[in-house]
Each structure stands twice: as C-alpha cells, then as structure tokens.
Amino acid sequence: MKLTMQVRLLPTPVQAAALEATLHACNEATTWCSRVAFEEDVKRNFALREHTYGEIRARWNLGAQAAQHVIKRTCDAYATLKANLKAGNLGKPGSKRYRKANEKPIRPEGAQPYDDRMLSWQIAERRISIWTVSGRIKDVAFTASPQQLAILALYRKGESDLLVREGMWFLLATCEVPEAPLNTDPHDFLGIDLGIVNIATTSDGEIMAGRELNRIRIRERKLRTKLQKKNTPSARRRLKKRRRKEARRAKDINHKIAKRVVAEAERTGRGIALEDLTGIRERVRLRKPQRATHSSWAFAQLGQFIAYKARRAGVPVVYVDPAYTSRTCAECGHIDKANRVSQAWFACRNCGFVDHADRNGSRNIRARARQLWRRGAPSTAPVPPLKPRGGTGRKRHVTASDARCASPGLQSRCS
Structure with missing residues (x-):
C-alpha cells in the first residue's frame, strides 16, 4: 500500500x-x-x-x-x-x-x-x-x-x-509499505459508532468522548470571530498564526483513536465494522447554531485513518447501512423512535433493555457486519487516498502520532 x-x-x-x-x-x-x-x-x-x-x-x-x-x-x-x-x-x-x-x-x-x-x-x-x-x-x-x-x-x-x-x-x-495478510476468518467484529458528542464508541463499551475537542472548537470559533471583527494588523497576524491549528489537533486525536481501535481488533482477531456515512451532510438538515458543529465533524477522516491502519495490520473492514441503528434495540431488535430517550441513553419500549445510546448503536453495527460477512461480503477497506498531481484529493501524511499510543489527555471511559 x-x-x-x-x-x-x-x-x-x-x-x-x-x-x-x-x-x-x-x-x-x-x-x-x-x-x-x-x-x-x-x-x-x-x-x-x-x-x-x-x-x-x-x-x-x-x-x-x-x-x-x-x-x-x-x-x-x-x-x-x-x-x-x-x-x-x-x-x-x-x-x-x-x-x-x-x-x-x-x-x-x-x-x-x-x-x-x-x-x-x-x-x-x-x-x-x-x-x-x-x-x-x-x-x-x-x-x-x-x-x-x-x-x-x-x-x-x-x-x-x-x-x-x-x-x-x-x-x-x-x-x-507492505500489508499484513488479511484475516479472512475473523471470529467477530468490533462495531464502531461515530458521533459528535462521543467521537467513537466501540461495541466493547469503550467511549472516546469529544467534549474536550468540542470545547476547543467553540473557543477557537469565538476567537476567530473576535479577531475578524477587530481586523487590525495585529489581529490579522494572530489569525494567520492560528490557521489550521484546530484541524491539526483534530487530526492528531483521530490518529490516536484509529490506532487504538485497530490495535484492539488485531489483538482479539476481529474485524472492524463502520457505518457508511457517505452524503450525510447533504441528507441532514440542521438549525443554524448546529451547522458549524456538524460541519466540523471529521468522521470521514477518522474512517480513512481506521481503514488504512487496518490494511497495514491485515484487519478486515466492513461498512454497513447506518439506518435506524440508533433506534434499534440490540437485544430484541425492536425499532422505535421513542427508544432513544435522550442523546446519551437508550431504553427499549418492548423489552425494557437500557444501555448507553452510542454503545447500543455500535452493537447494532457489529451485528449487521456479522450478517454481511456471513453472506460473503468482502473487506471494503479502501486504498488510502493519495493526492493526484495538481488535483483536489488528500494525501495521507504519516506523523509522529502513528508511532505513539493514545495520550492520557484523550478522554475515554467504559459504560
């Protein structure tokens, strides 16, 4: 690769x-x-x-x-x-x-x-x-x-x-870089639910929270607005100095999350299940205060990082349809909009099962990946995108975070 x-x-x-x-x-x-x-x-x-x-x-x-x-x-x-x-x-x-x-x-x-x-x-x-x-x-x-x-x-x-x-x-x-032989017989899948409040939640219950990153984004956005209104030479110098700072921070966190996810799947002999979120920005309609937060969500970048690291490790990746994964009960399969009590919690109206909403969604993603794999679906991890000469694609830059483990500053907890 x-x-x-x-x-x-x-x-x-x-x-x-x-x-x-x-x-x-x-x-x-x-x-x-x-x-x-x-x-x-x-x-x-x-x-x-x-x-x-x-x-x-x-x-x-x-x-x-x-x-x-x-x-x-x-x-x-x-x-x-x-x-x-x-x-x-x-x-x-x-x-x-x-x-x-x-x-x-x-x-x-x-x-x-x-x-x-x-x-x-x-x-x-x-x-x-x-x-x-x-x-x-x-x-x-x-x-x-x-x-x-x-x-x-x-x-x-x-x-x-x-x-x-x-x-x-x-x-x-x-x-x-040579790829590891692909694991063609994973005994299970590690489901990954991607989100804004929680960047990634695994079906094992590990939650990579995005509170710190979202706070930083809000602070940076307010500072940019303030400097743009001021529009003095010193304000323009500060704006130039802070360019891409937020993007670099988000990219570093995505690298750490992707590395941790792939390492866990490789250690346990499992594949990785992700949602196919292509075109989500065009499908979702939001109020004005929510648009900046939604547009800052680098889910595609995180998915690419997981995919290329999985290819290097020989871990299969399967993309599943995300429809109704947040409303479906992972225990009984009952689908109901009312099952989603709040952003954080899921309570099934049929069987009474209660769980963290993102963990319930990641379990549904894992179950769909298992069904697809049994039907013969191949690993769909894409080739890492390289920038065409003079084109508009993105190159994959290998940085020092590829060789580091996740830092203590990355919030994670189990539920």
Missing part, C-alpha cells in the same frame, strides 16, 4: 531562495499550461506536451523533467475535475457550483513533483540533493522522527512533492 511521508526541510537562506524561485517558476508555468489546455481543449498528456513543452522550457528555464511534471500535473488536475463532476461532487449539471468549476481554467495546487532524477536522498545523513532553476543544490538538511526515517530507508519509492507552508519547506515522499 502507498503512504506519504512528510519530512521538513531545513534549508539555509540561500537554499530557501533557490527553492522559492523554483516553486514560483513551476507554478507560473502550470497556470499558463492550464489555460492553454482549457482554451485548446487538449487535456491529455502527450497532446498537451506538443502545445506547451518547448514554451515552458524556454520561458521559465525549466529542465526537461520539471517541464514534463508541469504538464502531467495539469492533466491530472483536469482528470480529477472530470471525475468529481461525473461523481456529482460539485453539484448537478447546470448548477452554479458545477458551472463555476467547469467554465474556466483550473489552477492546480502549489506542490511540485520530483522524481529520482531531480531529487536524491541521503537518509542516514538526513540530507537531500535537489534540482532548482539555479542549478542542483546539495546538502539540504531535513528532519524526521526515527520511525519516519526507518520507513523512508526501507520503502521509499516513486515521486516526492515539494511544497512550502507558512514559510516552512516540506517534502512529501511516497512509500510502498
């Missing part, structure tokens, strides 16, 4: 200037190439190369490999756009969002791909040699955790992406 390792570069001022000039030239060339592809309606690699290759090399002083990557990046961006339009991810044909995406040239993202002819690694010395428009620069230092260095040394293969984020330089290196 493919994973993407993020390492931070530590260039000197002279090296950073060369990298910045290179990224600027590549992005300008990509923007021009995208406009040509749109105007000429030529969006395939070799056909677009005939229209743009010579001009890119002459105008922006790019090497042969860099010029080809610029063209391929543009074609991949249009291929991703076409797939998103076909899948309905950008609205229905004729809608405002659909027309806006389809009626003008796209601007591919700012990361520039590097292959092994443009970039070489000295992992033991934590140095790289990289091509720039000013020539090849050597001995550019980088830093990474011991676990990341080990994976890079053993499994790095293919292209790497160069990008700059808030003045910091990063390389995203692709690694081909």
Whole structure:
C-alpha cells in the first residue's frame, strides 16, 4: 500500500531562495499550461506536451523533467475535475457550483513533483540533493522522527512533492509499505459508532468522548470571530498564526483513536465494522447554531485513518447501512423512535433493555457486519487516498502520532 511521508526541510537562506524561485517558476508555468489546455481543449498528456513543452522550457528555464511534471500535473488536475463532476461532487449539471468549476481554467495546487532524477536522498545523513532553476543544490538538511526515517530507508519509492507552508519547506515522499495478510476468518467484529458528542464508541463499551475537542472548537470559533471583527494588523497576524491549528489537533486525536481501535481488533482477531456515512451532510438538515458543529465533524477522516491502519495490520473492514441503528434495540431488535430517550441513553419500549445510546448503536453495527460477512461480503477497506498531481484529493501524511499510543489527555471511559 502507498503512504506519504512528510519530512521538513531545513534549508539555509540561500537554499530557501533557490527553492522559492523554483516553486514560483513551476507554478507560473502550470497556470499558463492550464489555460492553454482549457482554451485548446487538449487535456491529455502527450497532446498537451506538443502545445506547451518547448514554451515552458524556454520561458521559465525549466529542465526537461520539471517541464514534463508541469504538464502531467495539469492533466491530472483536469482528470480529477472530470471525475468529481461525473461523481456529482460539485453539484448537478447546470448548477452554479458545477458551472463555476467547469467554465474556466483550473489552477492546480502549489506542490511540485520530483522524481529520482531531480531529487536524491541521503537518509542516514538526513540530507537531500535537489534540482532548482539555479542549478542542483546539495546538502539540504531535513528532519524526521526515527520511525519516519526507518520507513523512508526501507520503502521509499516513486515521486516526492515539494511544497512550502507558512514559510516552512516540506517534502512529501511516497512509500510502498507492505500489508499484513488479511484475516479472512475473523471470529467477530468490533462495531464502531461515530458521533459528535462521543467521537467513537466501540461495541466493547469503550467511549472516546469529544467534549474536550468540542470545547476547543467553540473557543477557537469565538476567537476567530473576535479577531475578524477587530481586523487590525495585529489581529490579522494572530489569525494567520492560528490557521489550521484546530484541524491539526483534530487530526492528531483521530490518529490516536484509529490506532487504538485497530490495535484492539488485531489483538482479539476481529474485524472492524463502520457505518457508511457517505452524503450525510447533504441528507441532514440542521438549525443554524448546529451547522458549524456538524460541519466540523471529521468522521470521514477518522474512517480513512481506521481503514488504512487496518490494511497495514491485515484487519478486515466492513461498512454497513447506518439506518435506524440508533433506534434499534440490540437485544430484541425492536425499532422505535421513542427508544432513544435522550442523546446519551437508550431504553427499549418492548423489552425494557437500557444501555448507553452510542454503545447500543455500535452493537447494532457489529451485528449487521456479522450478517454481511456471513453472506460473503468482502473487506471494503479502501486504498488510502493519495493526492493526484495538481488535483483536489488528500494525501495521507504519516506523523509522529502513528508511532505513539493514545495520550492520557484523550478522554475515554467504559459504560
């Protein structure tokens, strides 16, 4: 399976200037190439190369490999756009969002791909040699955790992406990591109920509560509103400094939860059962005060993290229909809206069974997964999404939290 390792570069001022000039030239060339592809309606690699290759090399002083990557990046961006339009991810044909995406040239993202002819690694010395428009620069230092260095040394293969984020330089290196043999005969499943109040609840009764994360989100939201209203230079500096802070925190917590869930399933020889929540944002109608909380819920990210960690561990994953899992009694199967007494509690009107509502839901998810598996349903853990060159997908970044166990700050309790 493919994973993407993020390492931070530590260039000197002279090296950073060369990298910045290179990224600027590549992005300008990509923007021009995208406009040509749109105007000429030529969006395939070799056909677009005939229209743009010579001009890119002459105008922006790019090497042969860099010029080809610029063209391929543009074609991949249009291929991703076409797939998103076909899948309905950008609205229905004729809608405002659909027309806006389809009626003008796209601007591919700012990361520039590097292959092994443009970039070489000295992992033991934590140095790289990289091509720039000013020539090849050597001995550019980088830093990474011991676990990341080990994976890079053993499994790095293919292209790497160069990008700059808030003045910091990063390389995203692709690694081909072997998967463990899939457990084709799990004796049971670990049901996972995903939610907002409780991020994840297992059928074993473990609850990963989201109170702390939700409090932080509310505080950050209020602070952003206050700074945006103030709109002074110092307020704008503070807003810029706090960008993505909430997302990084949520991502770290999701990594820890996913690692704990997969480790428990692997230890006990079980599979993992998840709800198929595709399209939930379009299906659910909420009042205005609830919309920000619902939109901040990173359930898709948590599901992806569980899926890719399960693939590495050989744990099967089954997605089930979530309909009525919160209203169905896990003991007798009675379905009634009145069974859900409150957000936290479930009380069956038929048999009198009482349990925590999320734990009852996770047991129903486990039961549905067992039925699907007996009918011959395969493991549906998806391949970890890699970012198409210049596209709109997400890369999977391996961070230090992959090598850590869940921290004491992560709230968990059993019911």
